[in-house]
Amino acid sequence: MDVKQQLGLAPGKWVVANCGKFPSEKNCKLVIMAPQSQRADLVEAAAAHAMRVHGHKESPQLRKELDKIIVAIDV
Ligand SMILES: [Zn+2]
Structure with a gap:
């Protein structure tokens, strides 16, 4: 499987x-x-994780950086 x-x-x-x-x-x-279709939700979840777990500060720059690391795949 x-x-x-x-x-x-x-x-x-x-x-x-x-x-x-x-x-x-x-x-x-x-x-x-x-x-x-839920890319924005992914960025939100990643931002929440980065802030709560890794101590990043809330900022538009953080979301921009996170958006860059997102990889698109075909399932
Ligand atoms: Zn992490």
């Missing part, structure tokens, strides 16, 4: 933010996914 089936993902475009790609003192491996 592949990951898509295990997660029960609807086929289509998905966007992914992978915290594990970045060095962190907490060794965080959080992955957040959303359908392409």
Whole structure:
């Protein structure tokens, strides 16, 4: 069984933010996914995570940086 089936993902475009790609003192491996149509929700969730867990400050710049690390995939 592949990951898509295990997660029960609807086929289509998905966007992914992978915290594990970045060095962190907490060794965080959080992955957040959303359908392409909910990209804004993904940025919000990633921003909340970055602030609460990694101590980043709320700012438009933070969201811009997070938006850059989002990867689009076909499921
Ligand atoms: Zn993290």
